[in-house]
Amino acid sequence: MWVLQIPQFVRHVPSQSHLCYTSHVSSRVPVSFVSLNPSANLINDINSNNNQLIQSLCKGGNLKQALHLLCCEPNPTQQTFEHLIYSCAQKNSLSYGLDVHRCLVDSGFDQDPFLATKLINMYYELGSIDRARKVFDETRERTIYVWNALFRALAMVGHGKELLDLYIQMNWIGTPSDRFTYTYVLKACVVSELSVCPLRKGKEIHAHILRHGYEANIHVMTTLLDVYAKFGSVSYANSVFCAMPTKNFVSWSAMIACFAKNEMPMKALELFQLMMFEACNSVPNSVTMVNVLQACAGLAALEQGKLIHGYILRRQLDSILPVLNALITMYGRCGEILMGQRVFDNMKKRDVVSWNSLISIYGMHGFGKKAIQIFENMIHQGVSPSYISFITVLGACSHAGLVEEGKILFESMLSKYRIHPGMEHYACMVDLLGRANRLGEAIKLIEDMHFEPGPTVWGSLLGSCRIHCNVELAERASTVLFELEPRNAGNYVLLADIYAEAKLWSEAKSVMKLLEARGLQKLPGCSWIEVKRKVYSFVSVDEHNPQIEEIHALLVKLSNEMKAQGYVPQTNVVLYDLDEEEKERIVLGHSEKLAVAFGLINTAKGETIRIRKNLRLCEDCHAVTKFISKFANREILVRDVNRFHHFRDGVCSCGDYW
């Protein structure tokens, strides 16, 4: 006869052992291998059988029964608890996890560092970081596994400062770090809210790594590379990459990502080519492809992007969500909105990022209503909008001047979707109102913000002041901006632009002097064009292109044609009080016009010209490109720093609202 017998098997269980048997589980266990009056050997066999049964129940996912059985098992083993802890995390059950933890304490395993490690992992996975920390605090023998488990948890939830404080403590008591410790500590630098400069902290950890001989560890060094990349220290990242004795596809991908994300997309593509030709053991995977697609998007290099798309198809990486999402963005940012839509339509599975990507590309192209329609469709399909969804859709409203629609969406964020508007959303709203010349409403919104407005918000206001030439408000915005980000040259240039537009030449001059005095430089205008899979770059008044004379001659010819039709060069964009002829010469040499002329010369008749520019398109370039699109009967696509302009037959898709 098989019956439940508990007390007679309780041997070593600590004083609170009764707790073990008064857990939330039922006191009646349906199945047990425990028999009446067994011999000592039999008891051992039975215990072993029970432990094995608990473990197999865990493996089978039957956690409830495993817990039932644990309640009548007087000698649970370390392995049994390991299985139970693992199952609780797998089942995502905090209440079972707490039960297992309670039984573990009752069984005297609470000071077992192996199980403490597992408990910390479990609590992290169950989202209870405080309990993970408590386990750590209560564990007296802290092996490196125990430290690393907590470090991992803290790094993953973004508690960088706590992690780094503990790391100091660990060093102080003399526990040596291992290769895993360094990866977590490095990650903490990125996610920390440190009082000291996090990059400096990263360099300190770099020194620790070198001192302790981990410079050859591929994981540690790739993480270090990535830390430098995330701080925008491309040269440091590159030095780490070059110094790595062995590299694999992860290290190559991390360096490609570093270039792609730090506005060096050309370098990213060059490195990818090198990886393909030189690093035979480093086959790119889906992550590499995402990074490369980002680089193509950054360059607006459609032909390269298409080649990468082909490679993705050949390698059968086209079912991976981030790859497809990156493809949507790549096509959109290269001006091929319909190709982006096609990728989206053919996706078997979509996530919120896929929807955001599509909303974003329509918004960037000025199709605000379509972007809102996609946003609504997403909600209709049961996908909850994210924080970023609202940035994209509000941005779309801004590009299209959809003020009322934007205001309704902004209001709905909290009331309908329980998303608190953040800095980026306020920046979008200020941009939306400001562009629409509702500067009073924009400033009111800033004044009513329930947190301190940051540089993005004031920057949006200053940008709007530039469009509507509002000197007074521009001075107010720039006073704050010079305080918040004194090293951002763009703000000085914007204010000088506004003064120049208002013909306040001495004020414009003093702002530019201030810029120089602070050791800053105006970001030179630069435009890129891809012709026959090669990307050409132009800076203003460029003299280096071998075809420069031909380009100039064409521009002068076009300018004369335009003048004959009433065009007057808009030289007010020139910041200095020069004579009109000189100003005209400068404006005619703007990088974007040089790139358009180069495109006209080097592409076939009827072929679309695609340009990318690093700044906002100036009024004169906009007017000239409109004319060229009609005169030369060419479709011209220009992506400036904010959005797309489709020039066709003398008209721009932005409706002159940008």
Place this chain on the structure above:
DNA sequence: TTAGGGTTAG
């Protein structure tokens, strides 16, 4: 026992 690079905005 634990680890590195990824998609959307501005």
